[in-house]
Amino acid sequence: MAKRIIYPLYQLGNPQLRIFRPTFNLTLVRPGKEQPPDTVQFRIPMEMTKFDVRNYLEKIYSVPVAAVRTRIQYCTNKKRNHLNQRVKRPDYKVAYVQLTQQQTFQFPDIFPEKDKKHEEGSVEEMQEKFMEDERQRQKPDPRRGGVTEWFGL
């Protein structure tokens, strides 16, 4: 719901606590290990709980959530900087969200491979052609069948 805030204590009869503008932000990440098709992986702030994740996704983004599992990833405090002080990489919490009704989610390919084709007559194309010629000159003679120059006259 909100970071760095002490929530009002609940006593019997109090109204439901409602937060209208949470200060949390979720990050959808590509899973490092292969996950089942209905599982989505998020990096969430440490103060969030499973119920917070479920309410966040259902109320703000209207994504039906079947199950949420979380874990905390501890990051190293072993690295040292140039002053020999230990530098901590910050920890983060990961949430695995499973969607209802057999829905699947595949993390999209954000950086697709592009074939670089320069336009005709440009400087880059001439440079590319020159580099290609150089590489061709460096290769050994194909008529020698893989035998190095060491053998022979």
Place this chain on the structure above:
Amino acid sequence: MASCSRLPLHPFLCSVSVRLACNRNVQVEASTAKSLYPPILPSRTAKSKSAKRRVVTEHFEQLRSCTAQEKIRALTRVQRKKYVIYPQTFALNADRWYQHYTKTAFLNGLPEKYDPAPAVDESVLSEARDVVCSSILQQHWHAMKGRTFTQKEQEQLVSPFLRNAVCGLKNLLAKENPVLSLSSLDFDPQVSYYWLRAERTIPEGHRRGRVEPMRFQIEDKPHSQIRIPHQLPQFVPLEAEISAEVPIITLAPDLLPLFRRQYDNNIFIGAKLEDPCCYGHTQFHVVPERFRRDKMSKRGLSDQVELSLRASAIASLFAWTGAQAMYQGFWSEEDVSRPFVSQAVITDGQFFSFFCYQLNTLALSPRADCNNSRKNVCWGTESIQLYERITDGDIVGLNDTVLRLLLQFLLNNAQC
């Protein structure tokens, strides 16, 4: 031409007449002659893969000649971390994963024996109806007397009803089905089974990079079960073609989620090996509190109710039939020669689901599974309501189909 030293010498040694000394078909003689040297085998003590294979093969050969008790002890002696499978699980779509781990194909509906339902005697049906109705009304009266804690409702209300119903029906049908009079009815038995399935590469540790099989253990506590001294007849032949496929899951079990623990590897059907009632008949399960329909729908998981029932049935019945087969001396290298059959009824008080299971193969370990075309089969129904609601002293909408199916399940005879 081969040199004379390759020719066998015994015809010359034991020949009677001079004519026999000259044998034209010397090549045939050479091939059928007894070799002078023992067969070349890989070492037993070297640090090599062929040595390991030879040791394993010899150990399995030696196991084949042991009794069932010794086989079970040898296969479950070494403790290592294993995945513990709970039949009633909160995991989503668990039935596909469990089908993969137990190599089970699931078929909707019941086998041809029960579909279409054979006729049941009307007098027996009416008596059974009385028994079930009195159990339901008794449970209802206790529920009306005072509500218990929410988490204990199933335990306090549904378990006694099922206990009374099962007892009453079993005693009623003992004269129809003689095998029931010889059977043993257990309450809260412990059923467990331990087996090896697919392989995995160890990611970290001193054994990193090596391939080892994954170990699984099922621990189950059904509400009650009936064990009989003879085996139930099979539903389909052992090598029959089954239309459904076993789903294949390439992901690690940790993603289900399944958790690993290390403790005693148990294989138990509910009674020890020497018990004469060593074959299973029917198991009765009560759906736990957490997986009741209303609570699942409050969490938005109404479609998971059927799947979780299916997963529970597959796991429980596989464990029971597998343990029965191990008690008879079958294991992964010695596959079952006859199918093991069991039935289960899962209920939450109002809804009943019926499941039949046939175990065709126990060879699930990586070594035995490479050329194993058999698969286990599970038939299951959707959950059917037994009654619609209960008013004071009366049950509205009692479903006869459920009663008939229940009676047929209990009347399943070993001889016919």
